[in-house]
Amino acid sequence: MGWTSQDDLITQLTVNGKGDTVTMTKTLNSAGTAGAWTLLSPHNGWPIASTFAGADLTYVPTDDTWAQGTIYTGGDVSTATKHFLTAGGCVVAAAGAPWYIMAIDLVGYVPLTTTNVSTTGTKTVTMTALSNTASKGDRYANGVGLRMFVASSVVAMGANAPTCIINYLDQGGAAGATTTFTSTASMGVGQLLNTGAAANKYNPFLPLAAGDTGVSDIVSLVWAGTAHASGSVIIGLCKPLWCLPLPATGLYSKMDLVNAMPSMRQIKDGANIQFLLFQTGATTTGGTVNIDFDYGYGG
Amino acid sequence: MALRSNGNMARSVGVQHFGASAYLSAIPSALQSNFAHTNKIRNLTAGEGITSELVGIPSGSLHPSAWMMPQKAGAIAARNTVVGTGTSTATGQSGYNIDGTISGAGDIPNTVSIGLIVSIAAALTASGGISSAATQALASLVADITGSSSVTATAAGLAELGALLSAAGFVTANNTALMDIASTIRGYGDLTPEGIRDVVWAKIVEAGFSAEEIMRLLAAHAAGSATGLESGNPQFTGLDGSTLRIDGTYAAGTRTIDALNGT
Numbered sequence: 001m002g003w004t005s006q007d008d009l010i011t012q013l014t015v016n017g018k019g020d021t022v023t024m025t026k027t028l029n030s031a032g033t034a035g036a037w038t039l040l041s042p043h044n045g046w047p048i049a050s051t052f053a054g055a056d057l058t059y060v061p062t063d064d065t066w067a068q069g070t071i072y073t074g075g076d077v078s079t080a081t082k083h084f085l086t087a088g089g090c091v092v093a094a095a096g097a098p099w100y101i102m103a104i105d106l107v108g109y110v111p112l113t114t115t116n117v118s119t120t121g122t123k124t125v126t127m128t129a130l131s132n133t134a135s136k137g138d139r140y141a142n143g144v145g146l147r148m149f150v151a152s153s154v155v156a157m158g159a160n161a162p163t164c165i166i167n168y169l170d171q172g173g174a175a176g177a178t179t180t181f182t183s184t185a186s187m188g189v190g191q192l193l194n195t196g197a198a199a200n201k202y203n204p205f206l207p208l209a210a211g212d213t214g215v216s217d218i219v220s221l222v223w224a225g226t227a228h229a230s231g232s233v234i235i236g237l238c239k240p241l242w243c244l245p246l247p248a249t250g251l252y253s254k255m256d257l258v259n260a261m262p263s264m265r266q267i268k269d270g271a272n273i274q275f276l277l278f279q280t281g282a283t284t285t286g287g288t289v290n291i292d293f294d295y296g297y298g299g
Numbered sequence: 300m301a302l303r304s305n306g307n308m309a310r311s312v313g314v315q316h317f318g319a320s321a322y323l324s325a326i327p328s329a330l331q332s333n334f335a336h337t338n339k340i341r342n343l344t345a346g347e348g349i350t351s352e353l354v355g356i357p358s359g360s361l362h363p364s365a366w367m368m369p370q371k372a373g374a375i376a377a378r379n380t381v382v383g384t385g386t387s388t389a390t391g392q393s394g395y396n397i398d399g400t401i402s403g404a405g406d407i408p409n410t411v412s413i414g415l416i417v418s419i420a421a422a423l424t425a426s427g428g429i430s431s432a433a434t435q436a437l438a439s440l441v442a443d444i445t446g447s448s449s450v451t452a453t454a455a456g457l458a459e460l461g462a463l464l465s466a467a468g469f470v471t472a473n474n475t476a477l478m479d480i481a482s483t484i485r486g487y488g489d490l491t492p493e494g495i496r497d498v499v500w501a502k503i504v505e506a507g508f509s510a511e512e513i514m515r516l517l518a519a520h521a522a523g524s525a526t527g528l529e530s531g532n533p534q535f536t537g538l539d540g541s542t543l544r545i546d547g548t549y550a551a552g553t554r555t556i557d558a559l560n561g562t
Contacts, residue, residue: 002348005358005374009349083348090318244314251318259339260313264348 003298019296030188032283035197037204039151039190052153059127061108061137063270076269080299083264090252093287099246100278104238105271113232120223129217136270143216147205157187158229169217179206512561519544
């Protein structure tokens with residue numbers, strides 16, 4: 001619990017200064033895909049464009065010290081807890097409306113480049129399963145609540161649309177869980193391959209097997225059919241936090257998260273806050289996305 | 300043609316739109332709806348930030364003063380209350396009765412002044428020392444003073460002092476003009492029979508011999524067994540019958556002492 005009452009919330013913010021405002025802005029590197037989602041972190045702006053460094057097929061945990069474009073939200077506050085208070089956003093683009101903005105906590109990613117993308121077959125991932133420790137990498141114990149997506153990371157995708165299968169361990173460590181989608185050819189940087197308006201697409205996260213409530217380990221990625229001609233991707237592992245509708249270009253939307261349902265979603269210590277953008281139409285290249293949010297903590 | 304909400308729809312769930320762009324057939328920032336937000340403010344406790352269902356706005360308020368009724372009854376709020384942690388220094392005088400317990404891990408310093416109390420019943424317990432405290436003009440003082448260190452105090456003008464002083468250290472006191480003192484003083488100090496006995500007999504009388512040692516030597520000479528009295532090598536044994544107390548020689552009218560043992 002962050003606060004004991006709204007009186008306490010106001011006191012912590014106004015008297016003790018336990019809160020702040022965060023802003024970010026991104027300019028889309030390429031035209032979006034209608035009905036698909038885009039991870040904003042590899043796009044230019046502030047924070048800096050992510051390049052998703054790391055050895056291929058090796059899981060990279062991320063937190064609020066990630067050097068590739070995380071947003072600082074005041075650092076660790078334990079034993080208090082930190083929460084969102086408001087969220088605002090605006091997209092200015094000639095096409096693409098309406099949009100949604102979704103905030104996520106990017107817990108980690110697995111990079112795949114060159115032949116790990118341009119060839120079919122099983123790509124085995126090296127990852128230590130998430131568990132229930134005080135480590136920031138385990139900030140969602142045993143991966144409960146975490147979801148996966150596959151996004152073009154640094155190099156835009158080439159031709160062809162293979163079938164992609166992700167094998168993972170669920171929140172209890174049980175093996176054999178699999179999720180499958182059909183990729184999309186020629187998606188731009190940041191766009192989620194598993195999203196779109198066609199069949200076998202899932203917006204914005206991969207579905208989990210029946211009964212699963214999270215992901216504790218990414219085991220492998222399998223490309224089947226005809227591989228992408230080129231491109232680089234990440235398998236993202238994240239916790240969805242909130243969603244904000246942006247109905248029209250230039251229209252600034254503000255959401256009261258203190259009273260929204262559910263209210264005041266927690267920002268875990270070490271959270272790497274990133275954003276996904278859904279576009280109804282193909283958002284214009286060079287379109288700008290501005291997002292802000294307020295946070296606070298008590299204790 | 301279907302009815303459109305003219306921009307108000309999202310606002311009622313906590314989202315507001317600003318800007319000169321049409322949304323659902325209208326510019327939403329120009330359309331203000333339901334300023335009180337009575338539907339959504341009840342979501343305040345429906346999340347991770349404030350989880351107590353007792354919370355109302357303002358806290359502890361009910362109808363008709365509450366802006367938002369709590370989900371459940373049970374909260375209590377206090378207004379205009381000052382809560383703080385600090386220290387207090389006080390002088391109590393002309394009181395009638397004081398009954399209390401004072402406990403502390405530190406000292407009771409000489410800034411404490413208690414005067415003109417008719418009756419005081421108190422237990423003073425401290426792991427430190429009680430120094431330079433002045434207790435004056437008390438009609439009655441009933442107290443347990445317990446300390447692991449020293450107690451240094453001046454008690455004057457007491458009508459009655461009933462006290463139990465227990466200390467592992469020393470008690471240094473100056474009691475004057477007392478009508479009645481009932482107390483138990485425990486300690487192996489100067490004024491006990493045992494202490495007086497030990498000091499007297501330990502007095503060094505001459506040449507490093509204490510009064511006790513000299514008494515043993517005299518007893519041996521006067522009443523102890525002796526050998527060598529005819530051979531010029533006299534030796535006197537103590538009253539215990541075994542310890543050689545005086546060992547000397549005698550020749551040509553001269554007595555020489557070889558050894559004395561008074562212990």
